[in-house]
């Protein structure tokens with residue numbers, strides 16, 4: 226998993242709680258490198274699981290809520306750091322429809338070893354989309370936060386439902402853009 230994910234999570238804790246809290250979380254997670262991540266380095270996914278595990282204990286919030294909140298924050302940081310990747314997209318459904326064929330393709334050029342998920346549009350109208358998400362990391366709640374963060378980026382409001390499918394590691398999001 227790419228370092229920018231870790232540096233952004235730590236930054237969120239520093240900003241939303243305090244630098245002391247972020248230090249405590251890093252210490253308690255007993256990370257391999259004491260939390261000395263660089264944005265362009267790669268680290269095991271298990272390190273993120275350790276950090277989130279400590280956060281569950283310290284905040285009492287469920288994993289899904291923490292990942293969702295992080296997703297919203299992460300979208301803001303990614304869109305700011307790599308604005309060109311979103312250039313030319315005119316709304317949330319437009320962005321989601323090109324996630325696999327354009328947005329994450331550009332990300333792959335920036336970060337060749339990125340662990341990216343797969344998104345497949347299975348139905349789309351002007352205002353609605355059914356989107357399947359596949360990742361062995363099963364970060365569906367993170368994806369929900371990223372989608373809501375992206376909608377906010379375009380000044381749109383969406384409603385969504387998520388269903389876990391029978392296929393391994395696969396979720397389906399049904400998204401509606403509200404007027």
Ligand code: HEM
Pocket residue numbers: 226227228229230303304307308310311320321324328329332336338339340341342360361362363364367368371372375
């Ligand atoms: C439009 C909404 C977006 C959604 C729903 C989305 C979804 C995701 C998800 C769910 C992951 C976690 C990895 C996994 O599930 O296995 C991920 C990773 C990532 N995404 Fe996206 N993404 C979006 C937009 C973007 C944008 C705009 C950028 C950059 C400008 C970006 C860059 C990345 C990067 C760098 C990673 C980390 C890869 C790694 O850890 O190796 N994404 N994305």
